[in-house]
Amino acid sequence: MYRIGVDLGGTNIAVGLVDENYSLVVKRSTPTRAERHPDEIAADIAMLCERVCEEKGIKVADIANIGVATPGIADCDTGEVVYSCNLPFRKYPLARKVAEKLEICACKVKLANDANAAAWGEAVAGAAKGSSNSVMITLGTGVGGGIIIDNKIYTGFNYAGAELGHIVIEIDGALCGCGRRGCWEAYSSATGLIRMTKEKIEECKAEVRDSIMLQAERISGRTACEAMRAGDAAGKEVYDKYIKYLAAGLANIINIFQPEIISLGGGVSNEGQSLIDALLPLVRGEQYGNDLLDKDKLTDLRIAKLGNDAGIIGAAALA
Amino acid sequence: MYRIGVDLGGTNIAVGLVDENYSLVVKRSTPTRAERHPDEIAADIAMLCERVCEEKGIKVADIANIGVATPGIADCDTGEVVYSCNLPFRKYPLARKVAEKLEICACKVKLANDANAAAWGEAVAGAAKGSSNSVMITLGTGVGGGIIIDNKIYTGFNYAGAELGHIVIEIDGALCGCGRRGCWEAYSSATGLIRMTKEKIEECKAEVRDSIMLQAERISGRTACEAMRAGDAAGKEVYDKYIKYLAAGLANIINIFQPEIISLGGGVSNEGQSLIDALLPLVRGEQYGNDLLDKDKLTDLRIAKLGNDAGIIGAAALA
Numbered sequence: 001m002y003r004i005g006v007d008l009g010g011t012n013i014a015v016g017l018v019d020e021n022y023s024l025v026v027k028r029s030t031p032t033r034a035e036r037h038p039d040e041i042a043a044d045i046a047m048l049c050e051r052v053c054e055e056k057g058i059k060v061a062d063i064a065n066i067g068v069a070t071p072g073i074a075d076c077d078t079g080e081v082v083y084s085c086n087l088p089f090r091k092y093p094l095a096r097k098v099a100e101k102l103e104i105c106a107c108k109v110k111l112a113n114d115a116n117a118a119a120w121g122e123a124v125a126g127a128a129k130g131s132s133n134s135v136m137i138t139l140g141t142g143v144g145g146g147i148i149i150d151n152k153i154y155t156g157f158n159y160a161g162a163e164l165g166h167i168v169i170e171i172d173g174a175l176c177g178c179g180r181r182g183c184w185e186a187y188s189s190a191t192g193l194i195r196m197t198k199e200k201i202e203e204c205k206a207e208v209r210d211s212i213m214l215q216a217e218r219i220s221g222r223t224a225c226e227a228m229r230a231g232d233a234a235g236k237e238v239y240d241k242y243i244k245y246l247a248a249g250l251a252n253i254i255n256i257f258q259p260e261i262i263s264l265g266g267g268v269s270n271e272g273q274s275l276i277d278a279l280l281p282l283v284r285g286e287q288y289g290n291d292l293l294d295k296d297k298l299t300d301l302r303i304a305k306l307g308n309d310a311g312i313i314g315a316a317a318l319a
Numbered sequence: 320m321y322r323i324g325v326d327l328g329g330t331n332i333a334v335g336l337v338d339e340n341y342s343l344v345v346k347r348s349t350p351t352r353a354e355r356h357p358d359e360i361a362a363d364i365a366m367l368c369e370r371v372c373e374e375k376g377i378k379v380a381d382i383a384n385i386g387v388a389t390p391g392i393a394d395c396d397t398g399e400v401v402y403s404c405n406l407p408f409r410k411y412p413l414a415r416k417v418a419e420k421l422e423i424c425a426c427k428v429k430l431a432n433d434a435n436a437a438a439w440g441e442a443v444a445g446a447a448k449g450s451s452n453s454v455m456i457t458l459g460t461g462v463g464g465g466i467i468i469d470n471k472i473y474t475g476f477n478y479a480g481a482e483l484g485h486i487v488i489e490i491d492g493a494l495c496g497c498g499r500r501g502c503w504e505a506y507s508s509a510t511g512l513i514r515m516t517k518e519k520i521e522e523c524k525a526e527v528r529d530s531i532m533l534q535a536e537r538i539s540g541r542t543a544c545e546a547m548r549a550g551d552a553a554g555k556e557v558y559d560k561y562i563k564y565l566a567a568g569l570a571n572i573i574n575i576f577q578p579e580i581i582s583l584g585g586g587v588s589n590e591g592q593s594l595i596d597a598l599l600p601l602v603r604g605e606q607y608g609n610d611l612l613d614k615d616k617l618t619d620l621r622i623a624k625l626g627n628d629a630g631i632i633g634a635a636a637l638a
Contacts, residue, residue, distance in 0.1 A: 073608065083611040133476050149468060156577025157452050158616035163574040163607045168567050171489045180570075180605050248487050251499075255482040256575065258475025286499055288482045289392060292402040297477035 002058060004049050005121075005316030006068040007114065007308075010034055010086030013041070015048035016309065017056055018316035022125035024309050026052045038092045045094075046101030060102050067110045067315030068094060069117035073160045079111055082159065110318040114311050116153045116162060118265060118304075119146020121314025126305035127263035135259045136304060137164065137250070140266035142177065143185040147257065165189070169249055184252075187245035190221035190267050193238075197224045200238045211235065221268055239278075247282035254287045254299045265304035276301055321377060323368050324635030325387040326433065326627075329353055329405030332360070334367035335628065336375055337635035341444035343628050345371045357411045365420030379421050386429045386634030387413060388436035392479045398430055401478065429637040433630050435472045435481060437584060437623075438465020440633030445624035446582035454578045455623060456483065456569070459585035461496065462504040466576065484508070488568055503571075506564035509540035509586050512557075516543045519557045530554065540587055566601035573606045573618045584623035595620055 002025070007014040014029040028048050032041060045068065053060050068074075072084030079095025081087070099106040112120065119128075119136035128134035132151050138144035145164025147154040155161050165185030166178050173182025174195070186192050197219050204211045211234035213219075213227045224242070227235025253262060269275065280301060284290050290298070306313055321344070326333040333348040347367050351360060364387065372379050387393075391403030398414025400406070414428040431439065438447075438455035447453035451470050457463035464483025466473040474480050484504030485497050492501030493514070505511050516538050523530045530553035532538075532546045543561070546554025572581060588594065599620060603609050609617070625632055 073611065083608065131476075149473065154468065157450075157579045158577050158612055160608050160612060160616075161575065161577035166574045166607045167486065167571045168605075169487055169490060171492075171564065171567055173490075178607055180607075245490065248490055252486045255485040256480065257473075258477050258480035260476045286487075288485045288497055288499075289402065289479050292392065293477055293479060297479070 001064045002056070002062070003064045003316040003319070004052065004066040005312035005314070006045055006049070006066065007117075007311035007315065008032065008041070008045065008068055008070045008087070009114070010071065013044055013048060014308075014312060015045065015052055016312040016316065017052040018313055022121075022313050022317060024313060026055045027309070027312065028052055028055075032087070034087050036088075038087075038089055038094070039097060041087070042094060042097035043101055045098050049098070049102060061104060063108070065108045065110060065316075065319035066098065066102075067112065067117065067318035068098065069112055069114040069311040069315040070094065071114050073158075074111040074113050075159050076111055076155065079106060079109060081111065108319075110315075112153060112315060112318055113146075113155070113159070113162070115144030116146040116155060117314035117318070118144070118306075118310035119148055119263075119314065120153050120317060121306050121310035121312070122263045122265070122304050123148045123151070124317045125313050126310060127302045128261040131260040133257070133259045134261040134263065135164070135253055135257055136263045136265060136310075137253070138266040139188060139190065139246075139264060139268035141189060141191055143189045143249075144266070148259075164253065167249065167252060169245065169252070184245070184249040188242070188249055192245075193221045193224065193242050193268065194219055196241055197238050200224070200234050204234050209234065225271065243278045244282065247279050248286060250279060250283045250301065251286035254283065259299055261300045261302060263302050263304040265307075265310060269303050272303055276303060320381070320383045321375070322383045322635040322638070323371065323385040324631035324633070325364055325368070325385065326436075326630035326634065327351070327360070327364065327387055327389045327406070328433070329390065332363055332367060333627075333631060334364065334371055335631040335635065336371040337632055341440075341632050341636060343632065345374045346628070346631065347371055347374075351406070353406050355407075357406075357408055357413070358416060360406070361413060361416035362420055364417050368417070368421060380423060382427070384427045384429060384635075384638035385417065385421075386431065386436065386637035387417065388431055388433040388630040388634040389413065390433050392477075393430040393432050394478050395430055395474065398425060398428060400430065427638075429634075431472060431634060431637055432465075432474070432478070432481070434463030435465040435474060436633035436637070437463070437625075437629035438467055438582075438633065439472050439636060440625050440629035440631070441582045441584070441623050442467045442470075443636045444632050445629060446621040447580040450579040452576070452578045453580040453582065454483070454572055454576055455582045455584060455629075456572070457585040458507060458509065458565075458583060458587035460508060460510055462508045462568075463585070467578075483572065486568065486571060488564065488571070503564070503568040507561070507568055511564075512540045512543065512561050512587065513538055515560055516557050519543070519553050523553050528553065544590065562597045563601065566598050567605060569598060569602045569620065570605035573602065578618055580619045580621060582621050582623040584626075584629060588622050591622055595622060
């Protein structure tokens, strides 16, 4: 039986038809145009659900369930989006609205926070498949977190938990988008990496010190890493600092959860195994009781597998 | 039916008989003398179990179960103490050894980490009673953590999780007992408070600045607070700094878990409600999405209720 997963983002709505093995069979998307009324966004979600079914020649009524991954706080009991920073939702009954458009029972539409859905996707069909306890960290514009405990998404009693990017790791440190200072996100997101890269470039200018990063036309999350690979000392300093903060935050996550697996997703994780290789010695050195545990009792650090489809697949697997 | 709870510490072994309402009926203790062979410690635990039963006129065989709270990593499946920093246990089968001495089935003896057992005690019979998701933070020599999720102790897959004192909150900060720099424990334990008090006293001396703390014969966790209450500016600076770090760490815990209740135990929590009153504005200001959640959806911060008996009661309630 097929399921539908919806990844509702600030930029695009992506909807996928997923089979019983959690493989993505059809995927379609449309711009979110977040300035619209929520009802219009809900209507577009329903429209895409119908379209992916049509393309496979099945009826929406035959779908096992529809899951929607949304930014912000999603109340899984009521099917309401309590709040979302990128979308105009305030206590909006998204599950009911989508169900009404599709003329199905609202009980068939489930909501989850997008980072939680991605973590669930990796747990059922990706890098954390086969484990009961895992954590996914998404290194993108922000640092997102999703926690899986006993094969369930952990959200806290108010569905607002797992904001793992907003653990302060440097008191009075860099300003975070959330308004707090020193959050992990301010250092370990792609945004944090770009900020540290720009700071180093300014430092090089001030010290009349040479760096190939001075020639970069546009500073991205890759600038420092590419410069380092070309033998640039300033680039290596930025990358080493980035790895240091990321490793410290990951050691925090291990000391808190001791999960079987931590998977790393988001743009920065495209560095792949070299990222894991750079992180692992620092993480092991910092985690509590590293030398007391048998090797098979140490958290495994992995690159996430599902890429941008993690949210769709996790949402589809919600029921 | 009665249960027995054992709180095995580096200094004392305390054993209590607990009734069906989780009230402590009889309590006896003996020095641990941690330098002894583990078998001798296990024998003393068994001896105290027999004694508390005798005093109530019941037989050990009639006890529902015995729970042992131990420092370090306790494997709840095998009944082994994997490791303990204060005791000579290395993969020691404590549950089986105690059961053998008492001639009962090893299945009746359960182990838990001491901070986890205390959190469980507060959840079943103390400050977090009636909640399904809570966190207990113990502010003593160290900062201990216990996490209750869905009415169960959360330990991680290897029983080594919930080391909440070992979340780095200031990169490259003060050296922690665990070897890492900048752990929450290095700031928010009584030990951290004493260190900050001593540092301030040295600063006052260097600046030829007056403070009543300069007259203190012995520096304790209360020195700064008492000085502040007497109108001492340097004492207030220390206390404010202590509260700032403690609040930052508690906001981290909320952003991670969004538990219904956080209870604060350990020596520092003897400050009582004035501690909560000092912390709460800072915690609310720093926690993620504070202004988006209804008031009844905000984590409640409370002083723990069971004091030194939390470990015994939580251990007794393990089965």
